[in-house]
Amino acid sequence: MTAGMTTGLMDYDEVVARFDPVLGLEVHVELSTATKMFCSCPNVFGAPPNTHVCPTCLGLPGSLPVLNRAAVESVIRIGLALDCSIAPWCRFARKNYFYPDMPKNFQISQYDEPIALHGSLELQLADGSTLSVGIERAHMEEDTGKSLHVGGATGRIHGASYSLLDYNRAGVPLIEIVTKPIVGAGARAPEVARAYVTALRDLLRALGVSDVRMDQGSLRCDANVSLMPRGSSVFGTRTETKNVNSLRSVERAVRYEMCRQAAVLASGGEIVQETRHFDEASGTTSAGRRKETSEDYRYFPEPDLVPITPSDEWVEKLRATLPELPWQRQARVQAEWDLSDLELRDLVNAGALDLIAATVDAGAAPAEARSWWVAYLTQQANSRGMELAELGITPQQVARVISLVRAGTLTNNLARQVVDGILAGEGEPDDIIVTRGLAVVSDDSALTAAVEQALAAQPDIAAKIRGGKVAAAGAIVGAVMKATGGKANAQRVRELVLAHCAR
Amino acid sequence: MPTISRGEVAHLARLVRLAVTEEELDLFAGQLDVILNSVARVREVATEDIPPTSHAIGLEDVFRDDVPGPCLTQQQALSGAYATEDGRFQVPRILDES
Numbered sequence: 001m002t003a004g005m006t007t008g009l010m011d012y013d014e015v016v017a018r019f020d021p022v023l024g025l026e027v028h029v030e031l032s033t034a035t036k037m038f039c040s041c042p043n044v045f046g047a048p049p050n051t052h053v054c055p056t057c058l059g060l061p062g063s064l065p066v067l068n069r070a071a072v073e074s075v076i077r078i079g080l081a082l083d084c085s086i087a088p089w090c091r092f093a094r095k096n097y098f099y100p101d102m103p104k105n106f107q108i109s110q111y112d113e114p115i116a117l118h119g120s121l122e123l124q125l126a127d128g129s130t131l132s133v134g135i136e137r138a139h140m141e142e143d144t145g146k147s148l149h150v151g152g153a154t155g156r157i158h159g160a161s162y163s164l165l166d167y168n169r170a171g172v173p174l175i176e177i178v179t180k181p182i183v184g185a186g187a188r189a190p191e192v193a194r195a196y197v198t199a200l201r202d203l204l205r206a207l208g209v210s211d212v213r214m215d216q217g218s219l220r221c222d223a224n225v226s227l228m229p230r231g232s233s234v235f236g237t238r239t240e241t242k243n244v245n246s247l248r249s250v251e252r253a254v255r256y257e258m259c260r261q262a263a264v265l266a267s268g269g270e271i272v273q274e275t276r277h278f279d280e281a282s283g284t285t286s287a288g289r290r291k292e293t294s295e296d297y298r299y300f301p302e303p304d305l306v307p308i309t310p311s312d313e314w315v316e317k318l319r320a321t322l323p324e325l326p327w328q329r330q331a332r333v334q335a336e337w338d339l340s341d342l343e344l345r346d347l348v349n350a351g352a353l354d355l356i357a358a359t360v361d362a363g364a365a366p367a368e369a370r371s372w373w374v375a376y377l378t379q380q381a382n383s384r385g386m387e388l389a390e391l392g393i394t395p396q397q398v399a400r401v402i403s404l405v406r407a408g409t410l411t412n413n414l415a416r417q418v419v420d421g422i423l424a425g426e427g428e429p430d431d432i433i434v435t436r437g438l439a440v441v442s443d444d445s446a447l448t449a450a451v452e453q454a455l456a457a458q459p460d461i462a463a464k465i466r467g468g469k470v471a472a473a474g475a476i477v478g479a480v481m482k483a484t485g486g487k488a489n490a491q492r493v494r495e496l497v498l499a500h501c502a503r
Numbered sequence: 504m505p506t507i508s509r510g511e512v513a514h515l516a517r518l519v520r521l522a523v524t525e526e527e528l529d530l531f532a533g534q535l536d537v538i539l540n541s542v543a544r545v546r547e548v549a550t551e552d553i554p555p556t557s558h559a560i561g562l563e564d565v566f567r568d569d570v571p572g573p574c575l576t577q578q579q580a581l582s583g584a585y586a587t588e589d590g591r592f593q594v595p596r597i598l599d600e601s
Contacts, residue, residue, distance in 0.1 A: 033569050040572030049590040050580045054573075058580060070569035091557065100594040148591065157597055164591035167580070301557030309563050 010262035016187040023182040024224035029210045036171035037142045038065030049166035057171035059104030071173040074209040079116025082135045089309045092302035101144035111299040114139035123195040134180030143172040194251040202326045225257040237271040243278045253278045337366045351388045358395035364402040393422045400429045413486045414438045440489045451496045454479040465501040473497045507535045
C-alpha cells in the first residue's frame, strides 16, 4: 500500500508496474468556415449571445438544414491528411438526447457512416522515437450551444438552480476525430496522449481548417482511459474525461485517471463507465453523468439532409490542395538547415520549428532565426510559463529585428530591448526603436564627443594606444558603449578611437 | 392498434406547450389515432429483406456556398422563449439532484 492510496490514488510507478493503460482519444475541432454547418449564420467566436442564430440553428418548426460545401471540403482534406479513406457514400444521422444545449433535442452527426475512416497519424515522442496512432474515423457534426449554469458553487451543472443558453455556437461545423485504441504505451501513455493532440493540432493548423485554439474551445479533447492487468489483452471499463482544455491538461488528466482507476481496481472495486470532468486547478477528475450507450441516442438517418457522394475527381482535387504537412516540413527543414536528429527534435519539442520556418519565410537567415527562437525567446517563454507561440511576438517581427541588426541599426543588446518592447505589447520594432530611443548611434559628431571624453578620462590607456598598443582600444570602446547606453555602433567607435589616437 | 386517450393528447400538448381546448382534445385524439393506425400498416409489409428507406427522393450532394446570410436579432430569437435572462434562453435545472 502506498501513501497515495489514502487519497484514492495509486503511486504512478506502481500503476504501470501492475496495469497496462488503453487510451482512446476523441478530438473535436471547430472548423473556421465563414458560416455554420447547416445554415448561413456567421461562424464567429465571442459575439453577444443569441445574435448569430436563425430558425434552422434554433430548431424552429419548418426550417431545413442545407450542408456547407466548404465544411465538407475541410473534412475530406483532414481525412486525406490523416491517410484515411474517404467514403464514396455517406449520410448524416440524428443523435437524440434531452439536453438543452441543442434546441432541436437532437444533434446532427454521423453515426455508422462517417465520411473518413481508417487512417493513421505518426507521433514523435520526447526521446526521439516515433509511434503510429491508428485513426478510426473522422466525421462531421454540429457544435452545441453554450450553457451557463446559475446557482451552483462552481458554475458547473451540479447544484445549479437553472441554466442559460446561448445558441451562437449551435450549428458551428465540428469534426470529430477518433483514434483506434492505443495499446502498449505503458508508462508513456500520458505523454503519448499529449503528443497525439499536439501532432493533430499542428496538422489541422497546417491545413488551415481551424484556428485550433484549445483555450477558446475550437479544439477539444475527450480522453478515454481504461486499465487492464499487465499481460491481459481484455480491455477494462473505460471512463471518458471531458473539459481537457490544454495540452498539459491532456497529459495530467490521463495520468490522474490511471492512478485513480488503479486504486479502485486494486481495492477490489469496479470502474463505472461514465463521463468525468477534469478540474484544471486541482488536476483531478470527478464523476459526471453516467455514459449513455449508443442505443440511448436512438440514432437514425437524418431525413432532412440528402446523402453525400464524394466523387474520386472531387477527392483528388482536394488532395492536390493539401499544403506541406508538418512531418514533410520537418524533413525538408532538417535537410535545408543541415540539422541533426537531435537538433531537429529539440526545435520540434520547443514548438519552435514552425515559428523559425515562418521567420525564414519572412526574410531572415535560418541560423539567426533559430538563434532568436531557441535562445532568447525560449528563455522569455520559460520565465513566463508560456509556449513560444503564445509569447505575442510574430515571426515577421522577429525577422524585422534580425534585419535591423544586419543593417547595423541595432546591436544585439539593443535588439533584445526591442524584443522586450514587443513582448510588452509596445508595437512594431520600428516604433519601439523610436519610442524607446534604441537606434544605434552611428553619427560621427555624437560619437566623436563621447570618444574624446573617454580618452580624456583614461589618459594612460590613450597613451598606450598612441604608442601602438591597438588592443588597448577595447577599453575605450567599452567606455563609449557604456556612456551611450549600448547604443553606439561599436565598429565605428573603434575606428574613431584609432583615428583620434593616430593624429 | 393504437388508441390515443384524451389524457395522452393533453400530455403531448403540455410537452410542446400548445394550448389545446377540451373539444380539441377529442378532435386530436381521433386524428392522431388515424395517423398512428396508418403508420402501423407499414409494419405489416416491413420485413427483414426490405432495406429501410431514409430518403424518399433520389437526391444526393445538395450543398450551400459558405457565404454568410442574415440572422435573427437577439430579441427575435428570444421572442418565443418561455423565460430569458441576459440575452439567453433560461431553462430549468438540468440535473435532477441536489
